[in-house]
Amino acid sequence: MKNIISSKMLKLIITAYIFCFVITQSFSQTKTSFLSAQESDPIKMGWMQGFPPPKDKILNAADGSFFNFPALRWSVVHMRQLMPTVNVSRGLQAPSKFSYQLDTHIDSIQFLPWGAKNKMSWAASLWKNYTDGILILHKGKIVYERYFGALKEDRVHAVMSLTKSFTGTLASILVSEGLLNDNKLVSYYVPELKNSAFGDATVRQVMDMTTALKYSEDYADPHAEIWAFSAAGNPFPKPKDYRGPIGYYAYLETVKKAGKHGEAFGYKTVNADALGWIISKVTGKSVAQLLSEKIWSRIGMEQSAFYQVDALGIPFAGGGFNAGLRDLARFGQLILNKGNWNGKQIIPQQAIEDIEIGGSKEKFAKSDHPLLKGWSYRDMWWITENAHHAFTARGVYGQTIYIDPKAQMVIVRLASEPVAANSNNDPWSLPAYNAVANYLMNKK
Amino acid sequence: MKNIISSKMLKLIITAYIFCFVITQSFSQTKTSFLSAQESDPIKMGWMQGFPPPKDKILNAADGSFFNFPALRWSVVHMRQLMPTVNVSRGLQAPSKFSYQLDTHIDSIQFLPWGAKNKMSWAASLWKNYTDGILILHKGKIVYERYFGALKEDRVHAVMSLTKSFTGTLASILVSEGLLNDNKLVSYYVPELKNSAFGDATVRQVMDMTTALKYSEDYADPHAEIWAFSAAGNPFPKPKDYRGPIGYYAYLETVKKAGKHGEAFGYKTVNADALGWIISKVTGKSVAQLLSEKIWSRIGMEQSAFYQVDALGIPFAGGGFNAGLRDLARFGQLILNKGNWNGKQIIPQQAIEDIEIGGSKEKFAKSDHPLLKGWSYRDMWWITENAHHAFTARGVYGQTIYIDPKAQMVIVRLASEPVAANSNNDPWSLPAYNAVANYLMNKK
Numbered sequence: 001m002k003n004i005i006s007s008k009m010l011k012l013i014i015t016a017y018i019f020c021f022v023i024t025q026s027f028s029q030t031k032t033s034f035l036s037a038q039e040s041d042p043i044k045m046g047w048m049q050g051f052p053p054p055k056d057k058i059l060n061a062a063d064g065s066f067f068n069f070p071a072l073r074w075s076v077v078h079m080r081q082l083m084p085t086v087n088v089s090r091g092l093q094a095p096s097k098f099s100y101q102l103d104t105h106i107d108s109i110q111f112l113p114w115g116a117k118n119k120m121s122w123a124a125s126l127w128k129n130y131t132d133g134i135l136i137l138h139k140g141k142i143v144y145e146r147y148f149g150a151l152k153e154d155r156v157h158a159v160m161s162l163t164k165s166f167t168g169t170l171a172s173i174l175v176s177e178g179l180l181n182d183n184k185l186v187s188y189y190v191p192e193l194k195n196s197a198f199g200d201a202t203v204r205q206v207m208d209m210t211t212a213l214k215y216s217e218d219y220a221d222p223h224a225e226i227w228a229f230s231a232a233g234n235p236f237p238k239p240k241d242y243r244g245p246i247g248y249y250a251y252l253e254t255v256k257k258a259g260k261h262g263e264a265f266g267y268k269t270v271n272a273d274a275l276g277w278i279i280s281k282v283t284g285k286s287v288a289q290l291l292s293e294k295i296w297s298r299i300g301m302e303q304s305a306f307y308q309v310d311a312l313g314i315p316f317a318g319g320g321f322n323a324g325l326r327d328l329a330r331f332g333q334l335i336l337n338k339g340n341w342n343g344k345q346i347i348p349q350q351a352i353e354d355i356e357i358g359g360s361k362e363k364f365a366k367s368d369h370p371l372l373k374g375w376s377y378r379d380m381w382w383i384t385e386n387a388h389h390a391f392t393a394r395g396v397y398g399q400t401i402y403i404d405p406k407a408q409m410v411i412v413r414l415a416s417e418p419v420a421a422n423s424n425n426d427p428w429s430l431p432a433y434n435a436v437a438n439y440l441m442n443k444k
Numbered sequence: 445m446k447n448i449i450s451s452k453m454l455k456l457i458i459t460a461y462i463f464c465f466v467i468t469q470s471f472s473q474t475k476t477s478f479l480s481a482q483e484s485d486p487i488k489m490g491w492m493q494g495f496p497p498p499k500d501k502i503l504n505a506a507d508g509s510f511f512n513f514p515a516l517r518w519s520v521v522h523m524r525q526l527m528p529t530v531n532v533s534r535g536l537q538a539p540s541k542f543s544y545q546l547d548t549h550i551d552s553i554q555f556l557p558w559g560a561k562n563k564m565s566w567a568a569s570l571w572k573n574y575t576d577g578i579l580i581l582h583k584g585k586i587v588y589e590r591y592f593g594a595l596k597e598d599r600v601h602a603v604m605s606l607t608k609s610f611t612g613t614l615a616s617i618l619v620s621e622g623l624l625n626d627n628k629l630v631s632y633y634v635p636e637l638k639n640s641a642f643g644d645a646t647v648r649q650v651m652d653m654t655t656a657l658k659y660s661e662d663y664a665d666p667h668a669e670i671w672a673f674s675a676a677g678n679p680f681p682k683p684k685d686y687r688g689p690i691g692y693y694a695y696l697e698t699v700k701k702a703g704k705h706g707e708a709f710g711y712k713t714v715n716a717d718a719l720g721w722i723i724s725k726v727t728g729k730s731v732a733q734l735l736s737e738k739i740w741s742r743i744g745m746e747q748s749a750f751y752q753v754d755a756l757g758i759p760f761a762g763g764g765f766n767a768g769l770r771d772l773a774r775f776g777q778l779i780l781n782k783g784n785w786n787g788k789q790i791i792p793q794q795a796i797e798d799i800e801i802g803g804s805k806e807k808f809a810k811s812d813h814p815l816l817k818g819w820s821y822r823d824m825w826w827i828t829e830n831a832h833h834a835f836t837a838r839g840v841y842g843q844t845i846y847i848d849p850k851a852q853m854v855i856v857r858l859a860s861e862p863v864a865a866n867s868n869n870d871p872w873s874l875p876a877y878n879a880v881a882n883y884l885m886n887k888k
Binding site: 048051053058059060061062063078079080081082083084085086087089091092093094095153154235236237238245247249250277280281284286302303304306309312314426 | 489492495496497502503504505506510512522524525527528529530531533536537538548597598599679680681682691693694721724725728730746747748750752755756757758
């Protein structure tokens with residue numbers, strides 16, 4: 001069998017890369033040294049500054065370089081300038097206000113990074129993890145908030161795969177409302193997926209990513225399915241010799257099965273897009289519109305958010321969401337409050353409890369996440385299964401909404417790590433979150 | 445001399461068309477019959493509805509068809525979904541509230557359209573002019589507000605050349621503040637334009653469009669400069685054989701002179717982009733950032749606005765602005781109030797008075813605007829020079845901010861006319877505005 005990739009196709013693939021914001025925990029990258037967080041500060045680096053900017057400081061989607069580190073650090077805060085997007089309206093009401101009770105001690109909290117011999121401070125961990133913005137809520141009050149690099153309080157940041165937790169939450173809401181039956185087959189809701197791998201999977205298997213799909217997100221492999229998916233989703237004009245599917249949905253129809261559904265957790269972005277399609281078939285609304293109606297316009301968000309879209313205007317439910325730091329914190333607090341916002345039940349309590357229940361640890365253990373021992377995955381949230389019952393939404397460059405119910409704590413982190421794998425920052429972030437949780441719990 | 449346009453180049457040109465939102469008063473279009481406003485309602489037509497939308501209802505920027513009537517009627521409310529854009533932040537404060545004093549009599553106000561024998565009602569004129577949204581302020585209160593088609597109160601609409609009046613207002617502010625000297629040559633501020641037609645023009649000549657440029661905006665002519673300008677500004681990847689300038693600025697450097705500056709008004713979009721460049725050189729900020737800082741974040745706008753951008757991230761100062769109906773009304777009221785908003789001077793009074801003064805009627809008369817007899821043009825605003833001293837910002841599909849100081853009235857209209865020329869709707873809009881002004885002035 002011949003595997004010929006034309007130069008045009010290759011170019012498309014390279015361009016497509018930039019539209020693909022997905023976690024690949026299995027991403028294997030050669031260890032190289034990168035500029036530090038301080039050195040790679042996107043403002044200091046001068047990206048897109050000047051009228052016009054100097055040639056070597058221009059970033060745009062016409063070539064893929066804007067998503068290479070360190071340019072990436074500018075781009076994650078300027079996605080709208082780089083590609084077509086669809087609004088998630090905050091509505092027109094006044095923003096809700098947070099109470100502040102800033103705690104300067106947090107910076108000096110010490111924790112032991114996984115596999116390290118020496119402790120590190122919380123403040124140092126922020127630089128180590130290329131943090132762009134970080135906010136800690138304790139009992140609903142902001143105790144810590146900082147911005148780095150190109151992020152400001154009135155800007156938004158790409159959250160990549162953290163998007164999936166929004167998709168999963170919307171689906172969980174629909175299940176709670178009785179509009180979506182998670183025991184039904186995907187093909188019941190999306191007949192177009194009947195002959196794909198998704199056809200005989202249940203909605204629940206998609207929601208928990210226990211589908212068995214022939215789908216690789218290994219960026220190192222030029223034949224990995226991720227490239228075809230990205231090319232399909234790329235909203236820019238396609239090269240003449242492009243023969244692949246156009247749009248996320250058309251790609252999903254081509255996904256093949258590999259094994260038996262329901263046996264193991266397999267983290268694959270296309271599940272989130274299939275779920276987005278199911279949601280839209282059930283509601284008649286895009287995930288962008290539904291997210292606005294259910295949440296974004298109802299708890300006093302400060303900024304409208306957005307999704308990147310494909311050429312059919314379909315939001316990228318697997319990784320295309322962008323939002324502000326404080327608004328992500330509002331969302332996190334809503335989840336911590338089991339859907340209640342200032343005394344009003346905004347989304348069903350049951351939808352959140354279904355997340356907190358967690359998924360199957362056995363099925364999770366069959367996947368390749370050596371750092372996340374004992375975890376599970378449910379409704380597109382990562383469940384730590386730790387003593388605090390913490391659970392988290394995660395994006396590929398270290399973006400996080402980390403919810404610790406026992407500590408009544410929400411951490412939101414926006415980041416732009418040089419390496420596209422959370423395994424690269426987990427050792428310096430997860431124990432740090434836990435240390436802050438313990439500090440806050442024991443605070444007098 | 446050979447004039448060969450390759451098929452790729454032609455494709456680029458066609459794609460480029462969609463990035464070109466400019467008034468061409470001289471636009472000569474064969475009279476054809478179009479679907480009525482009711483028939484062309486973009487919701488009823490089903491554009492981009494469904495998951496996925498049917499093939500014949502898909503609109504995207506990969507081909508240029510999205511900007512043909514009637515698809516245009518959907519697209520003007522969804523520009524962000526079609527191309528890269530840059531935010532004009534409203535800030536994070538609560539929106540300001542309007543008082544309402546709705547007047548249902550307005551619908552039945554009669555006026556005589558220019559050249560007509562029979563009177564028409566205000567309500568009928570809205571359909572005649574393919575109105576998407578209309579709002580009338582009288583003494584700062586909303587007396588009339590309606591939405592049609594795809595526009596909603598929480599959505600924004602492309603305003604095309606109305607953008608120029610924002611550019612001109614920003615420049616007038618900078619002149620008032622003493623940061624910009626309108627007697628200086630353009631090349632003083634933008635050395636890159638020294639060898640272009642703009643080099644020996646004064647800033648004032650650019651602000652009032654009395655430059656003498658070899659630049660045609662005649663869409664019917666495949667060799668018109670507008671095509672090269674549009675191709676340069678198109679943010680999408682360029683075809684391999686593209687050899688033209690990349691970005692608005694690079695194009696401006698190529699503009700040639702035709703005649704003597706300062707003698708006649710000549711409506712050419714490139715003046716607004718040259719002015720945008722001057723503004724950015726003077727302030728170190730893009731027009732998007734400056735508009736946010738000076739106005740959009742200071743008077744309680746409800747929605748952030750945006751500009752479309754070129755591949756260098758430069759906002760299209762000649763026609764790329766998009767904003768909400770009520771926010772455009774807030775801006776109009778700010779202008780009517782000579783920069784004062786609830787007792788606070790937001791922008792210098794002098795900046796607005798410089799607009800109201802008007803331009804040279806003699807120079808205006810030398811241009812081809814047979815319907816606008818006796819008008820002038822100043823700071824990129826159209827000055828009616830009528831008894832009410834009304835002046836107006838105008839976009840090519842009938843978008844308007846119409847300010848009538850004597851009647852203490854602001855009308856904002858968003859529209860998507862089938863014909864890209866205000867001469868096509870002026871006979872049914874300008875006398876209608878005047879009739880409403882007279883009604884409001886004489887209202888007890």
